[in-house]
Every structure is written in structure tokens, then in C-alpha cells.
Amino acid sequence: MSQHIKLKKGYNIKLQGAAENRIATCEQSATFSVKPDSFHGIQRPKLLVKEGDKVKAGTPILFDKKHNSIMFAAPVSGEVANIVRGEKRKLLEVVIRADKDVEFADFSKHSISEINNLSREDAAKQMLESGVWPNIVQRPFGVLANPDEHPKSIFISAFDSHPLAPNYDFLFKGEDKYFQAGIEVLKKFTAGQIHLNIDAEGEVSQMFAHAKNVQLNKISGAHPAGNVGVQIHHIDPINKGDVVWTINPFGVIQIGKLFLEGVYDTSRLVAVAGPEVQKPAYYKTYTGANIENFVANNLKSDHVRFIAGNVLTGSRVDGNGHLGFFDNLVTVIEEGDKEEVFGWVLPQFNKPSFHRALGLMAFMNPSKEFRVNSNMNGEARSFVQTGVFEKVTPMDILPTYLVKAILAEDYDDMESLGIYEVIEEDLALCEFVDVSKHDIQEIIREGLDMIQNS
Amino acid sequence: MKFVKNTFDKLRPQVEKGGKFERLYGVFEAFETLFFVPAHTTKNKGVQIRDAVDMKRLMNTVIIAMLPCLFFGIWNVGHQHFLAIGQDAELLDKLIFGAIKVLPIVVVSYAVGLGTEFVFSAVRRHPVSEGFLVTGMLIPLVLPPTIPLWQVAMATVFAVVIGKEAFGGSGMNILNVALTARAFLYFAYPSAISGEVWTVVPQNETEIVQGYSGATPLAIAAESSSAASNARNTEAEMLQKKADDPSESNTILYNEAVENAKALNTKSLVLDNMNSHWGSKLYQFNSMFFGFMPGSIGETSTLMCLIGAFILIVTGVGSWKIIFSVFAGAYGMGLLFNGVGANEFMLLPAQYHLVIGGLAFGAVFMATDPVTAAQTEAGKWIYGLLIGALTVIIRVMNPAYPEGIMLAILLMNVFAPLIDFYVVKANKNRRLRRATV
Numbered sequence: 001m002s003q004h005i006k007l008k009k010g011y012n013i014k015l016q017g018a019a020e021n022r023i024a025t026c027e028q029s030a031t032f033s034v035k036p037d038s039f040h041g042i043q044r045p046k047l048l049v050k051e052g053d054k055v056k057a058g059t060p061i062l063f064d065k066k067h068n069s070i071m072f073a074a075p076v077s078g079e080v081a082n083i084v085r086g087e088k089r090k091l092l093e094v095v096i097r098a099d100k101d102v103e104f105a106d107f108s109k110h111s112i113s114e115i116n117n118l119s120r121e122d123a124a125k126q127m128l129e130s131g132v133w134p135n136i137v138q139r140p141f142g143v144l145a146n147p148d149e150h151p152k153s154i155f156i157s158a159f160d161s162h163p164l165a166p167n168y169d170f171l172f173k174g175e176d177k178y179f180q181a182g183i184e185v186l187k188k189f190t191a192g193q194i195h196l197n198i199d200a201e202g203e204v205s206q207m208f209a210h211a212k213n214v215q216l217n218k219i220s221g222a223h224p225a226g227n228v229g230v231q232i233h234h235i236d237p238i239n240k241g242d243v244v245w246t247i248n249p250f251g252v253i254q255i256g257k258l259f260l261e262g263v264y265d266t267s268r269l270v271a272v273a274g275p276e277v278q279k280p281a282y283y284k285t286y287t288g289a290n291i292e293n294f295v296a297n298n299l300k301s302d303h304v305r306f307i308a309g310n311v312l313t314g315s316r317v318d319g320n321g322h323l324g325f326f327d328n329l330v331t332v333i334e335e336g337d338k339e340e341v342f343g344w345v346l347p348q349f350n351k352p353s354f355h356r357a358l359g360l361m362a363f364m365n366p367s368k369e370f371r372v373n374s375n376m377n378g379e380a381r382s383f384v385q386t387g388v389f390e391k392v393t394p395m396d397i398l399p400t401y402l403v404k405a406i407l408a409e410d411y412d413d414m415e416s417l418g419i420y421e422v423i424e425e426d427l428a429l430c431e432f433v434d435v436s437k438h439d440i441q442e443i444i445r446e447g448l449d450m451i452q453n454s
Numbered sequence: 455m456k457f458v459k460n461t462f463d464k465l466r467p468q469v470e471k472g473g474k475f476e477r478l479y480g481v482f483e484a485f486e487t488l489f490f491v492p493a494h495t496t497k498n499k500g501v502q503i504r505d506a507v508d509m510k511r512l513m514n515t516v517i518i519a520m521l522p523c524l525f526f527g528i529w530n531v532g533h534q535h536f537l538a539i540g541q542d543a544e545l546l547d548k549l550i551f552g553a554i555k556v557l558p559i560v561v562v563s564y565a566v567g568l569g570t571e572f573v574f575s576a577v578r579r580h581p582v583s584e585g586f587l588v589t590g591m592l593i594p595l596v597l598p599p600t601i602p603l604w605q606v607a608m609a610t611v612f613a614v615v616i617g618k619e620a621f622g623g624s625g626m627n628i629l630n631v632a633l634t635a636r637a638f639l640y641f642a643y644p645s646a647i648s649g650e651v652w653t654v655v656p657q658n659e660t661e662i663v664q665g666y667s668g669a670t671p672l673a674i675a676a677e678s679s680s681a682a683s684n685a686r687n688t689e690a691e692m693l694q695k696k697a698d699d700p701s702e703s704n705t706i707l708y709n710e711a712v713e714n715a716k717a718l719n720t721k722s723l724v725l726d727n728m729n730s731h732w733g734s735k736l737y738q739f740n741s742m743f744f745g746f747m748p749g750s751i752g753e754t755s756t757l758m759c760l761i762g763a764f765i766l767i768v769t770g771v772g773s774w775k776i777i778f779s780v781f782a783g784a785y786g787m788g789l790l791f792n793g794v795g796a797n798e799f800m801l802l803p804a805q806y807h808l809v810i811g812g813l814a815f816g817a818v819f820m821a822t823d824p825v826t827a828a829q830t831e832a833g834k835w836i837y838g839l840l841i842g843a844l845t846v847i848i849r850v851m852n853p854a855y856p857e858g859i860m861l862a863i864l865l866m867n868v869f870a871p872l873i874d875f876y877v878v879k880a881n882k883n884r885r886l887r888r889a890t891v
Contacts, residue, residue, distance in 0.1 A: 013503070237888060239885070239888060239889035240889060305495075305502065307502050311501065311502045311503045312501050312502070312503075313501075314502060315498055315499045316498040316499075316502065331502070333502065333503065335495060336493070336495050336496075337493045337494075337495050338493050339459075339490040339491060339492060339493045340490065340491040341455055341489065341490055342489065342490075343490070343491030344487070344491055344508055344510035344511050344514070345510070345511065345514055348506045351505075351506035352503075352505070352506065353505050353506040353507050354505055354507075355505060355506075355507040355512075355769075355770060356768065356769045356770045357507055357511045357512050357514075357515045357769050357770070357771055358511065358514060358515040358518055358765075358769055359511060359514075360506055360507060360511070362506070372503045373503070374495040374496045374502055374503060375491070375493070375494065375495055375496075375504065376492070376494040376495060376496060376504050377491060377504045377505065377506050377507070377508055378491065378504070378507070378508025378509060378510070378511075379483070379487055379492065379494070379508065379509070379581065380581075381509045381581070381583060381584075381624070381625065382583070382623065382624055382625025382626060383625050384509065384512070384585070384624065384625050384824055384825055385512060385824055386773075386824045386827070386829040386830075387773060387824075387829070387831055387834075390831060396881065396884060396885075397881075398830065398878060398881055400829065401878055416882040416885065416886070417878075417881070417882065417885075418885055424500075428500075428501055431500060431501045432501050432503065432504060432505055433505050433507070434505070435505075435507050435508060435509055435512055436509065436625075437504065437508070439497065439500055440500075441499075441500045441501065442497075442499070442500055
């Protein structure tokens with residue numbers, strides 16, 4: 001029973017420097033890393049390697065004491081070069097110096113029919129050992145999926161509506177076979193549907209349009225239409241006690257490759273985009289790549305901020321930092337650490353804004369692409385403006401009240417106002433449009449942690 | 455600019471943590487950010503870019519929207535003055551006269567209010583909020599031009615301290631701050647804010663034109679209505695008296711009373727009285743819509759308020775739902791009263807309610823204060839409709855308070871959280887129902 005969900009609320013932030021649909025070449029990154037912070041729900045990571053160890057792609061690097069069956073594996077083969085720790089010896093990342101040619105750890109290979117006959121337990125075992133399991137994110141809370149859980153449905157968003165997001169059609173060209181195999185494997189984990197949600201407005205690749213054993217839903221509307229949380233809310237909402245798994249197409253393909261080819265293959269395309277990138281394009285690399293080579297000689301200015309991911313949900317990395325497990329985008333914007341004389345009263349033609357308060361001219365030119373910077377554009381204040389969060393949240397959720405319930409640590413209210421249905425990314429636009437400059441995403445995560453640990 | 459920047463840079467070490475005047479950081483920040491949007495950047499995690507909007511721009515938009523009311527108010531204060539003394543005056547004379555009366559009130563309101571904010575910022579160590587930039591302008595606009603300046607200062611301090619800071623500062627207050635100031639004056643110094651205070655007239659009565667009256671349309675409506683009902687009461691009394699003692703003198707008195715009551719018993723009594731007001735055509739509908747009448751400085755002109763409303767709605771800063779529903783509520787209640795028609799004020803055509811008193815100003819600038827209004831979208835409709843309806847009810851049913859909008863908004867400020875509570879509860883219930891199906 002396919003559905004067509006038409007979303008009226010939301011907002012697309014248009015930025016300069018979208019990646020062209022071509023693969024640029026550069027020297028392969030020298031190092032790759034595994035960052036526990038890519039995932040929520042890791043509490044006590046335990047290392048399985050030490051500096052100097054040789055690893056193959058698929059060799060377990062670490063696991064979490066709390067979920068000790070889930071292995072986090074090396075994305076490439078090579079030598080463990082550096083184990084980076086932060087304050088209180090918190091493990092930040094494990095850096096691997098890559099071999100010239102990737103050597104894969106061996107996992108068992110299956111034909112399509114063998115996959116169909118595989119039991120859930122065997123499939124889970126192979127996924128857990130090989131490093132593909134962390135692709136599955138469990139709702140509520142957006143944490144690592146618990147392998148013993150029986151989710152009521154699995155959701156795959158087949159498009160990314162974030163600013164400058166890579167084009168999925170281009171990203172996954174020719175991977176149809178693996179995608180379908182991945183679906184067959186995932187099918188074993190839920191008695192319900194696998195929902196594959198496609199963009200009703202864009203072109204949809206054959207891989208998604210012809211996928212079998214899924215419920216194909218169409219979603220139309222502005223960002224956050226591509227967010228899987230919004231899609232779940234409209235198609236099969238999460239109530240208290242429900243569990244839903246989400247996974248992105250790359251994860252599905254990785255699972256397919258694991259079973260068809262017997263390898264943990266992290267090779268992927270990464271978009272390098274943003275207003276400060278000279279030639280925005282895609283680069284062929286592996287998960288957790290060092291971004292240094294992508295941006296070398298490819299920048300318009302030198303005072304920039306590198307973002308692993310997109311401008312709404314990504315995180316800042318150094319010029320030689322590494323991408324996270326889920327990142328398929330490097331965004332480069334100008335660093336906004338300079339003062340602006342009378343910036344609050346002068347007309348602003350060159351800054352994106354959802355608002356139309358006097359002097360904000362962005363709404364006059366809805367198709368304009370902006371060159372943004374990282375300035376806060378104002379100071380933090382108490383909540384004053386109302387009704388704006390609701391306009392960028394295409395869900396029957398009252399974001400202001402939810403945020404206030406979290407700030408007040410009111411567990412009952414958090415629950416009844418729908419905290420199970422959101423994770424940070426779903427309310428990222430609220431953080432962007434907020435006149436009072438609150439850290440909405442951070443607050444939401446605090447709330448999720450509170451509920452989870454209560 | 456360089457000089458300004460250097461000055462701030464020189465002062466900064468003094469007000470930063472550990473500095474001699476670290477308590478004054480909020481004040482320092484308030485002034486610095488007036489000149490420069492600071493170089494703060496987004497955090498390492500979370501959104502990496504922020505919308506160009508900020509609180510200063512939001513508040514600035516509201517102030518700009520109020521300027522038509524202010525300028526018209528300044529002119530009108532002069533205009534009314536020269537009408538009252540029967541002099542023809544040039545536009546410039548009126549503006550100059552009005553400015554001399556109005557600007558000191560504005561200056562006192564801002565100076566005292568911001569001073570209070572600065573003190574609280576230092577004591578409570580919270581940033582100075584931009585909210586007062588709007589409040590400081592609203593307060594003068596809802597006061598009569600004859601208000602003594604010391605009362606303006608008192609009211610402003612009261613409003614900022616009790617109305618706002620006691621609750622934790624901007625964004626936390628329950629009552630509209632500017633209306634708190636006005637309500638304070640209304641109950642503490644009623645003689646300065648009711649009666650014939652709306653026009654600046656000379657002390658020496660001989661300079662005033664003959665037949666002058668400073669009554670506002672609201673006062674006329676209330677008076678006419680009570681005069682008519684008094685006449686009816688007298689008539690009934692006399693009838694009783696005549697029945698008890700049918701003497702000639704009583705019959706004469708009774709006949710007089712009947713005549714009196716008859717004279718006042720016309721459906722359009724209020725309108726007639728307005729039209730026969732001393733100033734020619736002063737209280738005709740058009741004149742009142744444009745605002746050529748005595749009243750609080752900024753609230754007489756419905757047209758100017760509508761221009762402000764246009765700015766607020768186009769910029770999305772004020773809620774069109776609230777503005778529209780206040781007007782709709784008042785008009786609807788006016789029609790309903792027309793239907794009931796129990797007294798003469800009730801018979802005032804409903805559209806007149808929209809142009810007399812401060813209804814338009816309250817609807818556009820007071821009811822839309824996002825902090826004290828209902829915060830849910832459905833709640834905004836209910837909140838606005840009730841303000842409009844209550845305003846007319848207070849005007850018509852309670853002649854002791856001729857202006858209803860102030861009390862209606864304050865009352866609904868108090869009830870806004872309750873309205874929101876039920877709207878939020880409905881949202882929760884939808885979620886709960888979904889789970890149990």
C-alpha cells in the first residue's frame with residue numbers, strides 16, 4: 001500500500017557550490033579513521049587493536065561493552081597509525097594508514113537463493129562480525145540497533161534533502177544488485193514492511209523504483225522531507241514502546257556486498273561541495289577518509305571551515321580531519337569569525353534567511369544560492385518569537401514545547417510531546433531559524449539521553 | 455568606526471570575568487552589539503550556519519511599524535490643541551507643538567526603562583534584552599499627552615520591575631509590559647489618565663473655544679447610554695410617584711420625565727451625540743478612522759495602526775491570526791450587541807467599535823506580543839477572538855472602564871497559558887490515541 005506524503009512545511013537552504021555529477025580524481029587519502037562519536041549509544045568502547053597492528057578491511061577495531069556483539073571494523077586495510085584520545089582519555093578516533101591496495105577480510109559468500117534461505121541468526125552474526133551492522137540505526141533515540149530487537153518496520157530514505165546533499169542516483173549508480181540483496185537480508189529482521197521512500201519531485205533511479213519486497217512511498221516537499229524521522233512520522237509513527245530501524249541506501253548496499261561478495265566494502269563516493277570549493281565534485285574513496293586531498297588546491301579562500309556532513313547536522317573537522325561513518329559529504333564554508341558593523345540593521349541581501357523581518361531580503365529571491373559563513377548572526381536570548389519552529393517542522397509536533405520540556409527535565413511531557421519520534425536532525429532547521437539562537441539539536445540529544453537512561 | 459571599536463576593546467578587559475566591572479558585562483554587550491554583530495561562530499557540532507535574523511532586527515521591525523503611529527500622534531497632539539484653542543495652524547506648528555509634548559515622554563520612557571534594565575542586568579547578570587526597545591516606544595503611545603513625566607517614569611519602573619524582571623526578564627513575563635505600565639497609572643493615578651486629559655489645552659479657560667469638550671467617543675458613548683437609562687429610570691420613578699400622589703406638580707414632573715426619556719429614546723443616540731460633538735465632524739466615522747480625534751498619543755488613528763499591521767504581517771513578525779481575530783472578535787461582539795440592543799451603547803453600529811478607543815492599536819501592537827500571547831497557532835485564534843469580544847463587552851457593559859482593550863489584553867495574557875495548555879493537550883491526546891488504536 002504505497003503512500004504519497006505531501007509535506008507543506010519545511011525550508012530549503014540554497015547554497016552555492018553543489019557538487020557536479022562527475023568523479024574528480026585526486027591522490028587517495030593516506031589515512032582513514034573510525035570514530036566512536038559517529039554513533040549514539042556507545043558508552044564504553046573497547047579497543048581490539050593497538051598502534052602498529054596490521055588490519056584488513058573488515059577486521060574488528062573496537063566494540064562497545066554494552067553491545068559486545070557489534071563490531072566496528074576497519075574500513076580499509078593497513079596499519080593502525082594512531083589512537084587519538086581526548087579529555088579523560090575518551091577515545092576519539094582510531095586512525096589507519098591505508099595500504100595501496102585494499103585487502104579484505106574474508107566472510108562467507110552467498111548466492112541470492114542462499115541469502116533467501118539464510119536464517120535471521122546467521123545473517124545477524126555475519127553482519128555483526130563484519131562491521132556493517134552499525135549502519136542500522138534504531139528509533140527511538142537514533143542509537144545503534146539492538147540485534148535482539150524485532151522492529152515493527154524498517155525505513156530507508158532514498159533521497160537526502162539537506163543543503164548541498166549528494167545526489168543518490170549518482171552516488172549509487174550500478175549498485176542495484178547489491179541493494180536488492182541488502183533488502184532481502186533486512187527482510188529477515190522485521191515482520192512488518194521495509195519502507196523505501198523516494199522523492200516525488202526528483203528523478204528516481206531504477207535501483208529504487210524497481211526495488212522488490214519493499215513498500216515504495218513518495219514524499220514531496222522541502223527539507224526535511226528526506227529525513228527518515230519525518231517519513232516515519234507520516235507513514236508508520238513511533239509510539240511509546242515501538243521500535244523502528246532506519247538505514248540509508250549505502251548501508252543496504254554494503255550489506256548486499258557482504259553477503260554476495262563476502263567482503264566489508266566501504267568504497268564510496270564522497271561529494272566535496274560548498275561555496276568555498278573551487279571545483280565541487282565527487283571523489284572515490286572509503287568510509288572515514290581523511291579530507292586533506294579533496295580540498296588541497298581546491299579552495300577559493302583560506303579562512304574556511306570544513307564540515308564533515310552538511311551544514312545543518314554535520315560537525316566541524318580540521319583540514320586534515322577524517323569523515324565519520326555515515327558521512328558522504330564534505331562541505332566547505334567561510335569561517336564567520338569577524339564582526340559586522342551595524343549588521344543587525346543593515347539590509348542583508350547575501351545571507352539566507354527563513355524570516356522576512358525588515359532588511360532580510362532573501363525571500364525576495366527564492367532561487368538565489370548563498371555564500372554562507374559560520375557566524376551566529378546574533379546573540380543568544382530567551383525564547384520570544386513563536387510559531388516559526390512549527391513552520392519548518394512538517395510533523396504534528398510542537399517543537400518549542402518539546403524543547404522546553406527537555407530544559408525543564410519533565411519526563412512525562414517529553415514523552416507525551418513526542419520525543420520518541422525525533423532525533424537531532426529532524427529539528428535541525430529549528431536551530432537554524434531560531435531568532436534566540438538556542439542549540440536545539442544539543443538540547444534534543446540531552447532529552448533523548450535523559451529518557452533513555454531513566 | 456575604528457575609534458568605537460578601539461574604545462570597546464579597551465573597555466572589554468574591565469567587564470570580562472575577573473575584571474573590575476564584570477557585573478556590567480551585560481550593559482557592555484548591549485552597547486557593543488548595537489554597533490557590531492559579534493564574531494561568534496557556530497559550535498563544532500550542531501548547525502554550522504545560522505539564519506541572518508536576530509532579536510535586534512525582529513524588535514527593530516516592530517519599532518519601524520510603530521513609527522507611523524508615533525508621527526501621526528505627534529501631529530495629532532498639535533492638531534487637537536490648536537482645534538481646542540480655535541486657531542488655524544500650519545502643519546509645522548502642529549508638529550512642533552506635538553513634538554514638544556510627546557518627545558519628552560518618549561525620552562523619559564526609554565531612559566528610565568533602559569536604566570532599570572541595566573541595573574537588573576548587572577544584579578541578575580543576564581544580558582540586556584532588546585525587548586525594551588519596543589516596550590519603551592509602546593508606553594508613550596498608550597498614554598495621554600498631558601501625562602506628567604514623573605508618572606511616566608514611575609509607571610515604566612513598575613512595569614519593568616514587577617511586570618518583567620520579577621518573572622526572570624524578557625521572554626518570561628506573563629503580562630504585556632507596556633500595558634502593565636498603563637494599568638499601573640490607571641489604578642494608581644486615575645485622574646491623570648481618565649476624564650478630559652486627552653487634549654493639551656491651556657490652563658486659562660478663556661483661551662479655549664466655546665463649547666469645547668475633551669470627551670472621547672468612548673466617553674460620549676458611555677455617557678449617552680447612562681443618560682438614557684437614567685432618564686428611563688426617572689420616568690419610571692415619576693410614574694410611581696404620580697400613582698402614589700396624583701398631584702399636579704407630580705404630573706408635570708412626570709410629563710417632563712417622559713419628554714426627557716423620549717428625547718433620548720432614539721436608536722442612534724450615541725451616534726447623534728458623537729455627531730453633535732463640539733468639533734465639527736470630529737467624531738464621524740471617517741475622521742475617527744483616520745484618527746483626527748483626542749486620545750492616547752499613538753492610538754487614535756486606525757489607519758496608522760493598519761499600516762503598522764501591514765508591516766508586521768508582511769515581515770511575519772506579528773501574528774496575522776491574532777490581529778485579524780481581535781478585529782473579528784470585536785466586530786462580532788458589536789453585532790451581537792446590536793441584536794440584543796438593551797441599551798444605547800449596544801446599538802452603536804459594530805464597525806464603530808473598531809475605530810474608537812485603542813482597539814486597533816491594541817490588536818496590532820499589544821495583543822501580538824509573542825511572549826504574552828498564546829503561543830500555539832490554534833491558541834492564537836482563540837486568544838485574539840476573546841480579546842476582541844471582551845473589549846467590547848467591557849466597553850458596553852461597564853461604563854466605569856470606558857477603554858476595554860487594555861483590560862481585555864491583560865486578562866487574556868493571564869489566560870493565554872491556559873489556552874495553550876489545552877491546545878498542547880490536544881496534541882498529546884492525538885499521539886496517545888494513535889498509540890492505543
